[in-house]
Amino acid sequence: MELEGLHHVTAVTGNASGNVAFYTQALGMRLVKKTVNQDDVSAYHLFYADERGSPGTEVTFFDWPYLEPNRLGTGMVGAIGLRVSGSGALEWWAERLDRLGVRRGEIKDRGGRATLPFTDPEGQRLELIEDGDGGVPWDRSPVPKEMAIRGLHSVTLLVESLAPTERVLTEVMGFRRAGSYALPEVTSREVVVFECGPGGPGAEVHVEERPEMPRGRLGVGGVHHVAYRTPDDEQHRIWRDRVSGAGLGVTPVIDRFYFRSIYFREPGGVLFEIATDGPGFATDEDPEHLGERLSLPPFLEQHRAEIEAGLRPIEPVPTGGFR
Ligand code: ZN
Numbered sequence: 001m002e003l004e005g006l007h008h009v010t011a012v013t014g015n016a017s018g019n020v021a022f023y024t025q026a027l028g029m030r031l032v033k034k035t036v037n038q039d040d041v042s043a044y045h046l047f048y049a050d051e052r053g054s055p056g057t058e059v060t061f062f063d064w065p066y067l068e069p070n071r072l073g074t075g076m077v078g079a080i081g082l083r084v085s086g087s088g089a090l091e092w093w094a095e096r097l098d099r100l101g102v103r104r105g106e107i108k109d110r111g112g113r114a115t116l117p118f119t120d121p122e123g124q125r126l127e128l129i130e131d132g133d134g135g136v137p138w139d140r141s142p143v144p145k146e147m148a149i150r151g152l153h154s155v156t157l158l159v160e161s162l163a164p165t166e167r168v169l170t171e172v173m174g175f176r177r178a179g180s181y182a183l184p185e186v187t188s189r190e191v192v193v194f195e196c197g198p199g200g201p202g203a204e205v206h207v208e209e210r211p212e213m214p215r216g217r218l219g220v221g222g223v224h225h226v227a228y229r230t231p232d233d234e235q236h237r238i239w240r241d242r243v244s245g246a247g248l249g250v251t252p253v254i255d256r257f258y259f260r261s262i263y264f265r266e267p268g269g270v271l272f273e274i275a276t277d278g279p280g281f282a283t284d285e286d287p288e289h290l291g292e293r294l295s296l297p298p299f300l301e302q303h304r305a306e307i308e309a310g311l312r313p314i315e316p317v318p319t320g321g322f323r
Contacts (some may be wrong), residue, residue: 005056005202006155012064022120036296082126083131084131128149131201
């Protein structure tokens, strides 16, 4: 039994309309589900993914406008890596991001792969990584298919000390140490790469040991949690037993309607989730029309009127000017 890779990464936005505009119009991802945070129905939960909403391609956001800007530090995700394919893809993206006024860094080799770092308008740190494969590009994307973002590549965790996080990744979650690379402009220590399941793009966690950094504080532009894939309910229950047996506090299995979840905090401070691949986003919507209306799981449907009244409408915003 192995985790099959990254399932989704969930971050925080303070501006749902701007968030939809950026991820769909600038990045060309598909909004596959517009729902609410089940534990705080005053907040949208927005899911961007490939055309089908495949596990492993999703970046999702809670809309919490009252939070302060994220303070990056240990116990947090330092960057979300996204896959693009084809030679020249990063140069094409660099030009596109410049044209749209998106803040970006230079294309650099990182651990043997070309990487383009950039931030969304709220400071969320993202990276495009050239790797050649992944999910199914959205048919109606403003980004040409051959340049499309094809899913999650990796996440980078910032931790005060590598060893406790490494122990949970390898001894509890079945990750393997897959290599390391230097990041001399950032840290004198090697960044260690761990992989699970099939390994490689989509199944990597990079851990940066950064004892000099202050503890992070979650806010707008930061990552709330990272979720990993398991194929079915039976394995999901075994994972829960394993995490619990390792002495990590873990939630009961929670039915998120589109998948089932358990949550626990790894010792470095990052919140982890293990989620089932199914039932998926087409469970309550026609695959042709995913994300076009507010979806509510059955137990919230009866409260639709008051939930809708408590949400700020998502308005189109002018594109071009994502700084
Ligand atoms: Zn999640």
